[in-house]
Amino acid sequence: MVASNNDGCIVARSPEVKALGIPMGAPAYQWKDLIRQHDIKIFSGNFALYGDLSKRVMQILLQAAPTVEIYSIDEAFLEFPSLTNEMIISICKNLRSRLLQSTGIPVSIGIGKTKTLAKIAVEIAKKNSEFQGVFSAESDKFDSFLAHMPTSDIWGIGRKLSERLKCFGIYTAKDLKQAQDIIIRKCTHLPGIRTTYELRGIKCIELQTAHSSRKGITASRSFGHPVSTYTEMAEAIALYTTRAAERLRSDKSIASWIQICIVTNYFRKDQKQYVGFDSGLLLQPTAVTSEIIKTAHILLKRIFKEGFIYKKAIVNLGGITPASQQQISMLADIKTSQRLSRLMTAVDKINRKAGRNKIHYASCGILKKKSWHPKSEMLSRRYTTSWQELPVVKAIYS
DNA sequence: TCTGGGGTCCTAGGACCC
DNA sequence: TCTGGGGTCCTAGGACCC
Numbered sequence: 163m164v165a166s167n168n169d170g171c172i173v174a175r176s177p178e179v180k181a182l183g184i185p186m187g188a189p190a191y192q193w194k195d196l197i198r199q200h201d202i203k204i205f206s207g208n209f210a211l212y213g214d215l216s217k218r219v220m221q222i223l224l225q226a227a228p229t230v231e232i233y234s235i236d237e238a239f240l241e242f243p244s245l246t247n248e249m250i251i252s253i254c255k256n257l258r259s260r261l262l263q264s265t266g267i268p269v270s271i272g273i274g275k276t277k278t279l280a281k282i283a284v285e286i287a288k289k290n291s292e293f294q295g296v297f298s299a300e301s302d303k304f305d306s307f308l309a310h311m312p313t314s315d316i317w318g319i320g321r322k323l324s325e326r327l328k329c330f331g332i333y334t335a336k337d338l339k340q341a342q343d344i345i346i347r348k349c350t351h352l353p354g355i356r357t358t359y360e361l362r363g364i365k366c367i368e369l370q371t372a373h374s375s376r377k378g379i380t381a382s383r384s385f386g387h388p389v390s391t392y393t394e395m396a397e398a399i400a401l402y403t404t405r406a407a408e409r410l411r412s413d414k415s416i417a418s419w420i421q422i423c424i425v426t427n428y429f430r431k432d433q434k435q436y437v438g439f440d441s442g443l444l445l446q447p448t449a450v451t452s453e454i455i456k457t458a459h460i461l462l463k464r465i466f467k468e469g470f471i472y473k474k475a476i477v478n479l480g481g482i483t484p485a486s487q488q489q490i491s492m493l494a495d496i497k498t499s500q501r502l503s504r505l506m507t508a509v510d511k512i513n514r515k516a517g518r519n520k521i522h523y524a525s526c527g528i529l530k531k532k533s534w535h536p537k538s539e540m541l542s543r544r545y546t547t548s549w550q551e552l553p554v555v556k557a558i559y560s
Numbered sequence: 561t562c563t564g565g566g567g568t569c570c571t572a573g574g575a576c577c578c
Numbered sequence: 579t580c581t582g583g584g585g586t587c588c589t590a591g592g593a594c595c596c
Binding site for chain 2: 165166167168169170171173187188189190191194207234351352353376377378380381382383384427428429473474536
């Protein structure tokens with residue numbers, strides 16, 4: 163299993179773990195006994211490793227089809243216009259073995275006329291080993307799978323919508339496909355009707371190939387150890403702001419406002435609860451960390467209250483536009499902002515090369531390891547992105 | 561004792577305009 | 579005494595995704 167930040171929740175499970183009944187998102191401590199009993203291995207989330215392996219797979223996929231949408235760290239949509247189902251199946255089988263050979267990652271591939279059908283097909287491919295990782299929604303067997311699939315398993319139909327659909331006697335993907343439009347529209351509005359049409363093979367959701375820059379950037383962490391002093395909270399806010407600003411710059415964007423939020427642990431009914439949040443415009447749209455931290459700390463002073471035990475802080479950047487279209491304030495000191503912007507470029511370059519935080523703002527705290535830093539006690543190595551953590555191969559000659 | 565993080569899209573309702 | 583009609587934009591909250 164893979165655990166979330168602070169080794170708190172279970173966010174990825176092997177088929178064996180799923181079979182034991184440990185649900186997605188379960189708090190790890192609640193399953194301690196079962197974990198020990200079955201000697202389940204837990205790893206802390208290791209995004210440097212996952213991101214690198216993902217990149218290797220995606221690079222191959224990008225070459226495999228004329229149109230490719232990288233949908234998430236482990237999913238992509240490929241479009242093969244004007245090819246028959248049989249041709250596509252054969253291409254996908256080849257692609258699957260190529261990926262296995264060159265990256266070591268076994269993938270499942272689902273084929274369908276719409277993204278929704280392909281998503282259903284890939285679930286079938288994954289769960290039924292007889293298809294050897296490739297399944298097409300054009301197959302004769304597809305409809306019987308639909309008849310057994312609860313609506314909540316369909317991409318785009320979540321817990322709430324599936325409950326609402328039940329009131330109208332719609333329980334399975336097959337029911338939804340055959341339901342009357344007027345009923346679907348009434349209880350699920352636009353997203354539901356779109357999904358229903360997609361089930362019928364009518365394309366409503368296009369592939370998104372152009373990388374659209376994010377509309378907002380969030381950096382939030384639960385603390386490894388609770389925080390109750392202003393000094394520590396100010397360090398945490400500075401650090402999270404630094405992370406958010408780094409992402410902003412890697413997108414070549416600037417932000418115009420910031421929101422911060424600090425919260426106590428809402429699971430602890432025995433402790434006083436407080437949620438503080440406030441937002442404010444930056445002096446001018448920017449991606450310069452120090453400028454954003456300044457505003458963040460002004461906001462923090464307004465919302466921080468003594469006497470509470472804080473669990474988490476959240477920093478949100480919004481009003482994001484391309485850095486190339488920066489609107490300079492009439493009052494701005496252009497020389498200084500150009501200088502700061504060059505400074506950021508240099509800092510990012512050094513940190514990329516020498517390791518994150520090699521250069522950082524003193525307001526993030528000058529001691530290396532803070533008590534509030536998140537726990538990752540079961541971290542696997544960054545096998546492919548760190549010279550110190552390369553896998554070791556032992557050769558034995560006889 | 562221990563309970564994740566980062567996104568998108570849609571909708572209703574408010575505020576505003578002429 | 580009687581108080582319209584047709585828009586747009588913004589935002590919060592909900593629902594969903596990985």
